[in-house]
Amino acid sequence: MAHVVHPALMLVSQLGGPRGGEQAQARAWYLEPLAERLRSESLTVSTEVVVHTSVHRGLLDLAKHTDADLIAITSQGQGGVQRLLLGSVADKLIRSATSPMLVCSGPRPTAAA
Secondary structure, three states: OEEEEOHHHHHHHHOOOOOHHHHHHHHHHHHHHHHHHHHOOOOOOOOEEEEOOOHHHHHHHHHHHHOOOOEEEEEOOOOHHHHHHHOOHHHHHHHHOOOOEEEEEOOOOOOOO
């Protein structure tokens, strides 16, 4: 299980800002209980917080470094202009990964009332 943090967020944190280091720490805190649930089912799971400028490249590098059997991700299913401007991590991974991919629907954001 992995989460990618942009190096600029780490720099902001080192300069006294709230984002990078806290985000990395929070993601580690979030990932570990999920990993423990899978370990209780006799699965081998590790957690990583990766610092990289590109989410899909960071995940691909980690998969290659760990010789991953499978890359499983959730997708928010964004479309339209947002996907055009930001791109899709899932799409980039599917097109670039050498490991098998499993893409599941993630939670949908709720509309603000």
